[in-house]
Amino acid sequence: MTVRTRVAPSPTGDPHVGTAYVALFNMAFARSQGGQFLLRIEDTDQARSTAESEAAILEAFRWLGLEWDEGPEVGGPHGPYRQSERGALYQEAADQLVADGHAFPCFCTAERLDEVRRAQQLAKETPRYDGHCLSLSKDEAAARIQAGEAHVIRMKIPETGSCVINDLFRGEIEIAWSQIDMQVLVKSDGMPTYHLANVVDDHHMAITHVIRGEEWINSAPKHRLLYDYFGWEAPVLAHLPLLRNPDKSKLSKRKNPTGINYYRRMGYLPEALVNFLGLMGHSMPDGAEVFNLDAFIAAFSLDRITLGAPVFDQEKLAWLNGQWLRGLSDQAFADRVVDWGLNRDSLMPLVPLIKPRTERLCDLAPMVGYLLGARRSLSAEDFEGLALEGEALLEALQFTLWRLEALGDWRRPALVATVEGLAAELGLKIRVLLAPLFVALSGQAVSLPLYDSLVFLGPDLSRARLREGLEALGGVSKKAAKRLEKRYAELDQGGADEESAAES
Numbered sequence: 001m002t003v004r005t006r007v008a009p010s011p012t013g014d015p016h017v018g019t020a021y022v023a024l025f026n027m028a029f030a031r032s033q034g035g036q037f038l039l040r041i042e043d044t045d046q047a048r049s050t051a052e053s054e055a056a057i058l059e060a061f062r063w064l065g066l067e068w069d070e071g072p073e074v075g076g077p078h079g080p081y082r083q084s085e086r087g088a089l090y091q092e093a094a095d096q097l098v099a100d101g102h103a104f105p106c107f108c109t110a111e112r113l114d115e116v117r118r119a120q121q122l123a124k125e126t127p128r129y130d131g132h133c134l135s136l137s138k139d140e141a142a143a144r145i146q147a148g149e150a151h152v153i154r155m156k157i158p159e160t161g162s163c164v165i166n167d168l169f170r171g172e173i174e175i176a177w178s179q180i181d182m183q184v185l186v187k188s189d190g191m192p193t194y195h196l197a198n199v200v201d202d203h204h205m206a207i208t209h210v211i212r213g214e215e216w217i218n219s220a221p222k223h224r225l226l227y228d229y230f231g232w233e234a235p236v237l238a239h240l241p242l243l244r245n246p247d248k249s250k251l252s253k254r255k256n257p258t259g260i261n262y263y264r265r266m267g268y269l270p271e272a273l274v275n276f277l278g279l280m281g282h283s284m285p286d287g288a289e290v291f292n293l294d295a296f297i298a299a300f301s302l303d304r305i306t307l308g309a310p311v312f313d314q315e316k317l318a319w320l321n322g323q324w325l326r327g328l329s330d331q332a333f334a335d336r337v338v339d340w341g342l343n344r345d346s347l348m349p350l351v352p353l354i355k356p357r358t359e360r361l362c363d364l365a366p367m368v369g370y371l372l373g374a375r376r377s378l379s380a381e382d383f384e385g386l387a388l389e390g391e392a393l394l395e396a397l398q399f400t401l402w403r404l405e406a407l408g409d410w411r412r413p414a415l416v417a418t419v420e421g422l423a424a425e426l427g428l429k430i431r432v433l434l435a436p437l438f439v440a441l442s443g444q445a446v447s448l449p450l451y452d453s454l455v456f457l458g459p460d461l462s463r464a465r466l467r468e469g470l471e472a473l474g475g476v477s478k479k480a481a482k483r484l485e486k487r488y489a490e491l492d493q494g495g496a497d498e499e500s501a502a503e504s
């Protein structure tokens with residue numbers, strides 16, 4: 001058997017270090033076994049998937065030195081490797097499930113489902129579909145579909161007993177079917193959900209080992225059942241431990257930058273980041289901490305993975321990066337500095353900003369310091385004397401951050417519209433809103449123009465600095481966050497919640 005693994009990112013946001021971690025382990029396992037590693041784009045969530053996000057993920061993976069044998073751009077015998085281009089396969093699979101009596105059309109409205117959920121919550125039951133449309137006769141269902149009534153396709157779940165899944169790291173895990181929802185497989189727009197597309201693709205792409213984050217364990221019974229319904233052999237399942245913040249909570253951008261591009265822009269070497277990710281839950285046989293990708297692949301073994309919470313520790317990463325930097329020859333070091341940002345292409349966008357404001361070239365460094373390098377660390381005093389203070393100040397920073405987190409288009413006009421729109425909604429003069437943003441981004445009360453700074457810094461660094469600004473002000477307590485979320489939802493566009501469209 002040839003080992004075939006895959007990483008299956010959803011292109012719905014910035015490239016995440018957790019995705020790179022899963023990709024790295026899948027690639028290392030496949031290579032260590034003489035197998036193949038695939039990259040598949042899971043873009044069935046049309047509302048949230050973007051071509052920009054996909055391109056950014058591929059670029060970030062390439063920067064890290066991760067290479068896929070099959071997938072977008074490289075092709076392969078099992079393509080296309082983008083789920084949005086594989087619709088016919090899912091349709092066929094769903095039709096087969098319905099024909100075999102393993103899945104059924106469901107016409108329940110969102111209102112009815114809400115009511116059911118509320119009643120179940122009141123009764124302290126696990127919220128799940130109540131099987132209402134299971135009783136429809138085939139003819140009635142067919143007639144309603146014929147009449148154009150909106151519907152989804154749900155999978156049937158056994159009424160009694162439990163599902164046993166076998167996780168390579170955890171052994172047998174038993175989950176009662178009563179805990180498992182009659183999962184939607186095809187949405188009302190005809191698109192498959194993650195569960196259907198993922199199983200169909202893993203089968204057709206001949207994946208032998210599904211190695212993914214532990215957040216997917218709860219989906220495994222549904223997948224297991226789908227394999228049984230189709231009569232397909234299920235791949236080996238191995239759920240990697242989740243990356244953690246230092247306080248052991250799930251790695252989150254609120255506590256730790258999670259974007260690969262953040263680390264790239266901050267001047268971490270790809271070798272160091274890969275090396276660091278290779279230490280997350282896997283240890284080298286000789287206990288080495290500094291190693292390159294080839295050494296990692298040569299030593300990689302699923303047996304060496306431990307389930308203790310791997311902490312994404314910034315200090316350790318910075319130490320490792322230092323090791324890697326010091327390992328470079330002087331020549332190579334200089335080359336890296338140039339590649340990183342001190343080159344003509346990177347500096348060009350700054351020229352129109354600096355030229356009108358400078359008399360001597362030596363004035364440059366202090367002026368662009370916060371753009372090229374790290375800005376100095378902030379404290380609450382930096383925000384003193386601004387028109388906004390207290391909760392209004394927190395609100396201004398947090399709301400801007402939320403708006404910018406939801407912003408896919410990072411060009412100047414979109415940034416201007418976003419920040420000015422927010423100022424108008426908050427009833428603030430634009431100057432008043434911009435002032436704390438200047439401080440958070442640059443560490444100075446006066447800096448180069450804000451929107452140009454945002455464009456130059458890019459989404460990852462900009463957002464990280466706004467988060468650091470909030471931290472410097474003492475952070476947002478849980479209670480304050482609740483209040484802010486409520487206020488935010490009341491704003492004109494505030495309801496555009498990133499998560500709400502997630503059907504997975």
Ligand code: GLU
Nearest residue numbers: 008009010042198212216
């Ligand atoms: N598209 C899923 C994700 O974004 C893939 C999960 C899996 O590997 O099955 O993580």
